[in-house]
Amino acid sequence: MSARMLATALLSAAAVMGQNQVGVTATFPNGVTNPPAPTLAAVGSVVNQTSYSRLLTLNGVDDFCIFGPPEPGPDSLIGNVEPIVVAYCAKARNGARIIPDGTIHSAHFIKTPMYVQIQGYWDGTRAANIPYGDYGGELDPHGAENLGNPIGGNVTSNVSGQDVFYEEWMSFVSFDQYCLRICTANSEDVNTALQCEHELDVMGCQWVMPGDYTNGTFDSCLGEAAAPPGSYPDVTSSQGQLATATSTFRQRYTGTWSAGSTGGVFTVGQTVTPAAPAYTPATSSCTYYATVSNGINTADYRVVQQGALVAVSSGAVNTASTSASTSVSSSSAASSSGASSSRASSGASAATSAASSVRSGAVSGASAAASSATSASSGFRSIPSVDAGVFAIVGAVFAGVVGGMAVLL
Numbered sequence: 001m002s003a004r005m006l007a008t009a010l011l012s013a014a015a016v017m018g019q020n021q022v023g024v025t026a027t028f029p030n031g032v033t034n035p036p037a038p039t040l041a042a043v044g045s046v047v048n049q050t051s052y053s054r055l056l057t058l059n060g061v062d063d064f065c066i067f068g069p070p071e072p073g074p075d076s077l078i079g080n081v082e083p084i085v086v087a088y089c090a091k092a093r094n095g096a097r098i099i100p101d102g103t104i105h106s107a108h109f110i111k112t113p114m115y116v117q118i119q120g121y122w123d124g125t126r127a128a129n130i131p132y133g134d135y136g137g138e139l140d141p142h143g144a145e146n147l148g149n150p151i152g153g154n155v156t157s158n159v160s161g162q163d164v165f166y167e168e169w170m171s172f173v174s175f176d177q178y179c180l181r182i183c184t185a186n187s188e189d190v191n192t193a194l195q196c197e198h199e200l201d202v203m204g205c206q207w208v209m210p211g212d213y214t215n216g217t218f219d220s221c222l223g224e225a226a227a228p229p230g231s232y233p234d235v236t237s238s239q240g241q242l243a244t245a246t247s248t249f250r251q252r253y254t255g256t257w258s259a260g261s262t263g264g265v266f267t268v269g270q271t272v273t274p275a276a277p278a279y280t281p282a283t284s285s286c287t288y289y290a291t292v293s294n295g296i297n298t299a300d301y302r303v304v305q306q307g308a309l310v311a312v313s314s315g316a317v318n319t320a321s322t323s324a325s326t327s328v329s330s331s332s333a334a335s336s337s338g339a340s341s342s343r344a345s346s347g348a349s350a351a352t353s354a355a356s357s358v359r360s361g362a363v364s365g366a367s368a369a370a371s372s373a374t375s376a377s378s379g380f381r382s383i384p385s386v387d388a389g390v391f392a393i394v395g396a397v398f399a400g401v402v403g404g405m406a407v408l409l
């Protein structure tokens with residue numbers, strides 16, 4: 001190979017690598033209340049349970065953080081406090097608050113080629129100030145003004161071998177359930193923004209982040225990547241790659257637009273909600289634990305020395321990929337039975353949450369119209385659901401209704 005050919009090949013490889021990294025590592029600035037880097041607290045130090053750190057870490061089944069309200073009380077519904085939630089961590093780290101021992105009832109960690117994820121059940125009222133009965137909502141790095149929910153929220157993981165700030169993530173949290181996905185790589189067909197899709201915020205954990213939700217168990221697994229949330233591939237291969245085009249579900253959203261004396265109604269998304277995600281991806285090489293613990297006494301919140309997490313069993317293979325039923329429910333994803341804006345249900349099943357929850361409108365509703373008009377990445381087709389002419393009107397004012405809630409866009 002000539003020197004010119006070699007240089008061309010190297011430049012091409014570098015271009016591909018650069019393209020594959022677009023949208024992976026964070027470009028959002030680290031929040032002003034966050035430490036400059038993720039760090040474990042020193043043994044003997046005292047955890048600050050009034051901290052406003054908003055830096056989440058997801059490293060393993062016993063080393064993760066979840067957002068929750070900064071203050072207790074009936075007004076601290078997730079839908080009310082999305083911009084100001086703070087980090088609660090299973091280990092003392094990141095200058096954040098600690099999740100007390102005994103409040104995490106299950107935790108399932110999975111590492112895939114495209115993301116890391118944890119999901120499980122907890123007592124969110126004791127762990128993170130979430131009012132009892134609050135079915136919660138979705139948190140992500142975007143929000144109505146693209147400043148993030150929470151504003152200044154960031155995430156890291158060390159699954160690559162070093163601590164990395166990542167750009168795209170999504171989390172659902174409620175009084176009894178939590179889930180967090182951090183997208184760590186692009187693939188040929190799916191980028192991080194699509195794999196951490198953030199606009200299905202009434203669908204809940206089990207619909208958006210399929211996986212093992214068994215209560216009372218703790219495990220860490222390798223796994224294949226799921227289909228991107230809301231995507232239904234006709235044919236799939238392993239690791240989330242798409243062999244053919246796919247149908248894409250968009251959450252139902254109805255609104256009005258006005259421009260001077262002219263106005264009208266637009267509708268985004270589908271009227272029929274799929275009852276389940278496309279499939280639950282396979283997992284393997286699982287290790288199981290009796291529980292997770294930080295050993296911190298909540299009488300003084302002093303950090304103590306922790307030994308290694310002790311496994312109770314392990315197995316080469318856990319579960320095969322399971323195709324979920326693609327049957328649909330008759331209720332709209334954005335229909336409402338009068339629930340509050342916080343009830344984006346991360347705890348209930350997708351079909352139930354879709355029928356009984358409303359979008360966290362004042363915070364995340366403003367992005368719904370634009371998101372549904374945006375095509376999915378290469379290899380996908382979006383089901384047409386909006387008149388593009390509506391969005392071509394310069395200077396128009398848009399107002400939306402999701403489940404009966406009016407939102408100014």
